[in-house]
Amino acid sequence: MENKPNSHTEKLYRAIQLTRPLLRHISAYVEQELGDSGVTVGQRAVLEVLYTDGAMTAPQLTQKLELKRQFVARMLAEATDAGLVTQQANPEHARAHFHVLTDAGHGAIARIRDHEMQKLLELEALFTVEEIETHYRVQQVMNRWFADRLTTPKP
Known part of the structure; x- marks a missing residue:
């Protein structure tokens, strides 16, 4: 019996x-729901950022996702190989090209998001609007609070 x-x-x-455990369950559920879409959980994260925020360089994606550079590079390579992402020239940096969704990538993430939003209606029904608003605010504050307390590793 758990102590209160x-x-x-x-x-x-x-x-x-x-x-x-919540993040593990969410990741496993997302992976399960992706099913035979051909998109992995990691690729899905990259596709979603490109879907919502538009063209980005790999460093911009890395910063937005708050993930390791190597992981983002691998997800971009996989998504590019799968025909979901392509590269465009960046007039400001010859070596830091933009990554953009292909039509196939746009369609894939749009279908995935639509499916997820339909599934989330079931979860949403378990809470009041106020509870959802409070949860969202608490998550934002906690994320920032912990991020602000991280020390920058020294080279």
Whole structure:
């Protein structure tokens, strides 16, 4: 039997501890739902950023996704090989080209997002509008709070 938290700090601590299994469950569920789409969870993340934010360089994608450069490069290479992403010249940097969705990539991520939004209606029904707004705000504040406390590694 789990002990109930005896303070708001303890409850916050336990809520933070739930983040890791929640992220594992979300990733596994997304992977399951992607099914035979031919898109991996990592590729999906890259496609979604390009879908919502438009053309980006690899460093911009890396920063937006807050992932390792090597991982983003691998996802871009896989998505390019699959015909979902292509490169365009960047007039400001000859070596830092833009990555953009192909028609196939745009269609794939649009279908994936539409499917996910339909599925999320079931989850949304479990909460009030106020609870969803509060959750969104709490997630934003916690993400920023922890990010602001990271120390920059020294070269």
